[in-house]
Amino acid sequence: MKIRPRINRWTSARRNLINGSSIQSSLVQPHFVVEGDMVNEPILTMPGINRQSVDVLVKTIEKDMEMGITSHMLFPVLKQSDKDPIASKASNLSMPLQKAVKQLKRKFGDEIVVMTDVCLCTATDHGHCGLINESEVVNDLSIPELCRIALSHAECGADYISASDMMDGRVNAIRESLESEGYVNTGIMSYSVKYASAFYGPFRDAADSAPAFNDRSSYQMDTRSDYSEAILEAITDEKEGADIIMVKPAMIYLDVVREVSNSVMRPVAVYNVSGEYSMVLASKPSVEERKKMVCEILHAFKRAGADVIVSYHTREVINNKWLN
Ligand SMILES: [Zn+2]
Numbered sequence: 234m235k236i237r238p239r240i241n242r243w244t245s246a247r248r249n250l251i252n253g254s255s256i257q258s259s260l261v262q263p264h265f266v267v268e269g270d271m272v273n274e275p276i277l278t279m280p281g282i283n284r285q286s287v288d289v290l291v292k293t294i295e296k297d298m299e300m301g302i303t304s305h306m307l308f309p310v311l312k313q314s315d316k317d318p319i320a321s322k323a324s325n326l327s328m329p330l331q332k333a334v335k336q337l338k339r340k341f342g343d344e345i346v347v348m349t350d351v352c353l354c355t356a357t358d359h360g361h362c363g364l365i366n367e368s369e370v371v372n373d374l375s376i377p378e379l380c381r382i383a384l385s386h387a388e389c390g391a392d393y394i395s396a397s398d399m400m401d402g403r404v405n406a407i408r409e410s411l412e413s414e415g416y417v418n419t420g421i422m423s424y425s426v427k428y429a430s431a432f433y434g435p436f437r438d439a440a441d442s443a444p445a446f447n448d449r450s451s452y453q454m455d456t457r458s459d460y461s462e463a464i465l466e467a468i469t470d471e472k473e474g475a476d477i478i479m480v481k482p483a484m485i486y487l488d489v490v491r492e493v494s495n496s497v498m499r500p501v502a503v504y505n506v507s508g509e510y511s512m513v514l515a516s517k518p519s520v521e522e523r524k525k526m527v528c529e530i531l532h533a534f535k536r537a538g539a540d541v542i543v544s545y546h547t548r549e550v551i552n553n554k555w556l557n
Contacts, residue, residue, distance in 0.1 A: 242418045244343035261304040262547040278435035304346040320356035324381040338390030348393040349386040360444040362398040380410040387416040397424040399452045408474035423475035426463045429453035432508030460492045482506040487537040494538025502541035510545040
């Protein structure tokens with residue numbers, strides 16, 4: 234069992250997610266938040282997952298909570314007209330994601346764990362996870378903006394800031410920003426080991442965040458690299474103050490999950506990514522076959538050492554009691 238002692242305030246929902254011995258308590262449901270009213274737009278490449286405005290999202294999560302899904306991850310999806318080169322809208326407290334976090338924490342308080350994606354790619358018009366100078370992502374320019382976004386989420390009550398950008402040194406910078414503003418109980422889930430994977434395609438449709446030029450291989454990890462880089466990234470983020478260490482994608486990097494889990498003391502999360510989700514659906518399995526496939530995958534995550542599992546399968550698994 235891995236415990237993060239720094240956070241003073243361990244709500245039962247937080248404890249359940251991190252220390253829960255069951256797969257069910259480890260699951261986190263992702264959501265995509267858009268502007269507007271009554272928006273509930275299916276994502277064609279990810280059947281079963283919708284883009285939702287805050288009003289619909291809160292109702293959806295209310296139903297999820299009744300079913301026993303207590304951990305939720307929110308991704309902002311910005312209109313093209315809200316994007317600019319410096320992601321200036323990403324830290325705006327009146328944006329849908331910030332409003333959603335506020336409403337969810339007001340409604341469910343300590344019963345819910347809200348994780349929020351902190352990155353620039355959904356708010357930059359070029360679609361990169363950092364700020365650009367002469368077509369290059371500049372690590373050190375990007376960090377102050379990431380800190381501003383993290384603070385805006387913390388102010389709204391997010392339980393965990395999920396730093397997904399892969400800039401070096403951002404965990405330390407975000408931790409210091411949070412501490413200096415008094416957000417000592419806001420955790421950081423760091424995407425420490427994030428590969429430049431071909432399995433993110435459907436997500437980029439969902440979040441409308443594909444890069445306009447080049448790819449993300451200058452800051453995400455080489456899919457051919459060995460364990461040493463993964464372990465180094467994980468240990469570095471742990472030392473910088475990350476509370477949860479993420480490996481992404483999950484299914485095709487289970488060996489890495491095991492190595493990382495053996496190397497860090499903090500809980501390890503896996504992101505069962507959109508391409509992996511679509512793969513299960515691609516064979517059009519019967520409900521019974523789908524249940525068996527999904528349960529087999531989730532058990533593999535646990536066996537590899539995952540303490541937290543972010544998966545688009547969460548809702549169907551818990552609503553249908555597939556693990557019982
Ligand atoms: Zn990004």
